[in-house]
Amino acid sequence: DTAVSQTPKYLVTQMGNDKSIKCEQNLGHDTMYWYKQDSKKFLKIMFSYNNKELIINETVPNRFSPKSPDKAHLNLHINSLELGDSAVYFCASSQEDGTGLYQETQYFGPGTRLLVL
Amino acid sequence: EDQVTQSPEALRLQEGESSSLNCSYTVSGLRGLFWYRQDPGKGPEFLFTLYSAGEEKEKERLKATLTKKESFLHITAPKPEDSATYLCAANSNSGYALNFGKGTSLLVTP
Numbered sequence: 001d002t003a004v005s006q007t008p009k010y011l012v013t014q015m016g017n018d019k020s021i022k023c024e025q026n027l028g029h030d031t032m033y034w035y036k037q038d039s040k041k042f043l044k045i046m047f048s049y050n051n052k053e054l055i056i057n058e059t060v061p062n063r064f065s066p067k068s069p070d071k072a073h074l075n076l077h078i079n080s081l082e083l084g085d086s087a088v089y090f091c092a093s094s095q096e097d098g099t100g101l102y103q104e105t106q107y108f109g110p111g112t113r114l115l116v117l
Numbered sequence: 118e119d120q121v122t123q124s125p126e127a128l129r130l131q132e133g134e135s136s137s138l139n140c141s142y143t144v145s146g147l148r149g150l151f152w153y154r155q156d157p158g159k160g161p162e163f164l165f166t167l168y169s170a171g172e173e174k175e176k177e178r179l180k181a182t183l184t185k186k187e188s189f190l191h192i193t194a195p196k197p198e199d200s201a202t203y204l205c206a207a208n209s210n211s212g213y214a215l216n217f218g219k220g221t222s223l224l225v226t227p
Binding site for chain 2: 004031033040041042043044045048050055056058090094102103104105106107108109110111
């Protein structure tokens with residue numbers, strides 16, 4: 001069984017379009033994340049959701065909007081796509097340890113490769 | 118500001134030639150130091166989590182260690198299938214996000 005899945009795997013689109021990427025986890029985790037990996041392979045956090053509430057929103061353009069319909073899903077909607085949005089987007093999930101003292105392991109999906117033309 | 122630095126950027130080893138990858142971190146209140154392996158076209162695959170200085174974990178040919186300022190990933194007698202990018206990440210008490218280093222690209226030749 002796939003623990004963290006993303007769709008689509010590849011996304012090629014024109015500048016100015018609006019697109020969505022879906023993520024689902026079957027691990028029963030309560031926290032989900034979106035990361036962006038640029039062309040130099042550097043992974044950077046974009047958003048984090050805990051129990052359907054946004055808890056991190058890094059300096060990401062407001063064209064990017066995460067939506068969490070339930071604990072197992074965190075989708076990423078991107079408006080007015082730009083060339084610079086081309087990257088690989090990874091979804092991840094983890095389970096809070098309850099004490100706040102430790103960060104539990106984050107498990108990553110296979111990635112969505114976005115190419116904006 | 119939290120920072121994670123990995124070295125070297127790239128490493129080429131002969132099969133059987135042991136070596137170590139370094140991860141230096143500067144975070145306020147470490148809540149976890151993580152090692153991942155990433156193969157081309159795939160997502161990061163979890164290897165180890167370390168929480169306190171002195172802790173060590175092993176898995177097959179890999180061993181991860183942690184001090185108060187850095188972590189090492191030791192690779193003993195590597196095989197070509199160990200070729201991948203190895204990512205180090207740290208989490209601090211400033212939030213849930215993992216701060217990743219830029220990775221070490223390892224190539225093991227027969």
